[in-house]
Amino acid sequence: MKLADYSYDLPEFRIAKHPPEERGTSKLLIYNQGNIGHHNFGDISQELPKDATLVFNDTKVIPARIIMHRDTGARIEIFLLEPLRPSTSHEVIMTSEKTCTWKCMIGNARKWKENTTLSHPTLNFTATRTGKDEVTFHWEEFSFSELLEEIGKIPLPPYIHRDVEEEDKDRYQTVYSKMNGAVAAPTAGLHFTEKIISDLREKGVHTEYLTLHVSAGTFQPIKTDNITEHPMHNEQVWIQKETIEKLIASTQTIAVGTTSMRTLESLYWFGVRLEQGIEEFYIKQTDPYTFSAVDKRKALQNVLDFMNNKGINQLGGQTEIFLYPGYQFKICEGLITNYHMPNSTLILLIAAFIGDDWRKVYQEALDNDYKFLSYGDSSLLIPKSNN
Known part of the structure; x- marks a missing residue:
């Protein structure tokens, strides 16, 4: 075929x-x-x-796109793909607190070495690249779901060719x-x-x-x-x-x-x-x-x-x-x-x-x-x- x-x-x-x-x-x-x-x-x-x-x-x-920056200013995009720890269940991991690990697609990956950590500029939130396509997150407050609402972006399909707008959160x-x-x-x-x-x-x-x-x-x-x-x-x-x-x-x-x-x-x-x-x-x-x-x-x-x-x-x-x-x-x-x-x-x-x-x-x-x-x-x- x-x-x-x-x-x-x-x-x-x-x-x-x-x-x-x-x-x-x-x-x-x-x-x-x-x-x-x-x-x-x-x-x-x-x-x-x-x-x-x-x-x-x-x-x-979920707002699965997380934008982080290195100290050099290099922009790193983390796209959540699959939950790994503490559970592979989406329902469980979205309620997790303090830490969780996901399989991710990493944009500009060559600028982010394994076992190095990125910090959010305003929230007490870090992302550590723990493998080729694995990222562990740490934070102090909220569930992971609530955290994503604060820092994540809605992942529009690649063929739409535009940035996320306010209406996309609903539509x-x-x-x-x-x-x-x-x-x-x-x-x-x-x-x-x-x-x-x-x-x-x-x-x-x-x-x-x-x-x-x-x-x-x-x-x-x-x-x-x-x-x-x-x-x-x-x-x-x-x-x-x-x-x-x-x-x-x-x-x-x-x-x-x-x-x-x-x-x-x-x-x-x-x-x-x-x-x-x-x-x-x-x-x-x-x-x-x-x-x-x-x-x-x-x-x-x-x-x-x-x-x-x-x-x-x-x-x-x-x-x-x-x-x-x-x-x-x-x-x-x-x-x-x-x-x-x-x-x-x-x-x-x-x-x-x-x-x-x-x-x-x-x-x-x-x-x-x-x-x-x-x-x-x-x-x-x-x-x-x-x-």
């Missing part, structure tokens, strides 16, 4: 550099089993069937974000307002939440000609027992965003792993292409039984699931998503979901002046039954 087959021409002026003036006013392209229509996102409740289940990712973007965050840990927003959710969600519930659409902490790997370009050779990043996921019960009963499950979809499909494959007697919730990128499929409800019931046996109401795991053309989706019958970069893992997911019609959808969006990427317009995709 060649990467070049999943390219398209995306002019720079089609990339949204700012969100729309008002949340929820974006364009909405609806692809329904081959047919395409154009709508306003604010009217999405009128376009979804009653009794559908929308699944949202409630991760919250690069979903209205339902709750669980600290993402370094990129689950952007399909940025269109939803409290009113739109209320309209959906009034109609009888069910709303459920799970968590995938979006990592910087979401922007990682594919560098292999054969897409199956691309090494997929892994991300933390969390899902409640009650949500799994609702998924078993759901007649039509629609993922809000590719991160929700990847979590739901990972949950299915964890159920398959349990069928094989494997209790570790770590979905490898090859799992969907090596394990034999089982019935959707059987897989989800396996997970529910596992949680009941363990006496837990929340399930945590890791996934590096890679969904590309040829994959048969197990949980999701629909997807709400923005428009993605050419030659990316996300465009491969779209091509896997709606087949070759992804080109038709993207050309239609380009022809009708849709904005692309994180702050861009939206789509609702319902695949043909034979995809």
Whole structure:
């Protein structure tokens, strides 16, 4: 499978550099089993069937960019990637006090030697480079979450090409974000307002939440000609027992965003792993292409039984699931998503979901002046039954 087959021409002026003036006013392209229509996102409740289940990712973007300076004046940027100590759990490490260690991407790294410390000019806060991509922080007051609110910056995607502005603190965050840990927003959710969600519930659409902490790997370009050779990043996921019960009963499950979809499909494959007697919730990128499929409800019931046996109401795991053309989706019958970069893992997911019609959808969006990427317009995709 060649990467070049999943390219398209995306002019720079089609990339949204700012969100729309008002949340929820974006364009909405609806692809329904081959047919395409154009709508306003604010009217999405009128376009979804009653009794559908929308699944949202409630991760919250953390101010993951920390700017420090050496005594020489050299600017060092520390980008938080993954928590290491005292816990690898985002929820735990964000409440830590006094010290914590993260895997980081370091900008201007050659100017910052290992085992040397940088100090903040106004706060009692230091950063010590304890490894090639490892930084240990020390501070006196606050939780780490509160500290980041003071010194960190929201990490906008690299293709936006501008500095963070005040509006980004609010607009690069979903209205339902709750669980600290993402370094990129689950952007399909940025269109939803409290009113739109209320309209959906009034109609009888069910709303459920799970968590995938979006990592910087979401922007990682594919560098292999054969897409199956691309090494997929892994991300933390969390899902409640009650949500799994609702998924078993759901007649039509629609993922809000590719991160929700990847979590739901990972949950299915964890159920398959349990069928094989494997209790570790770590979905490898090859799992969907090596394990034999089982019935959707059987897989989800396996997970529910596992949680009941363990006496837990929340399930945590890791996934590096890679969904590309040829994959048969197990949980999701629909997807709400923005428009993605050419030659990316996300465009491969779209091509896997709606087949070759992804080109038709993207050309239609380009022809009708849709904005692309994180702050861009939206789509609702319902695949043909034979995809």
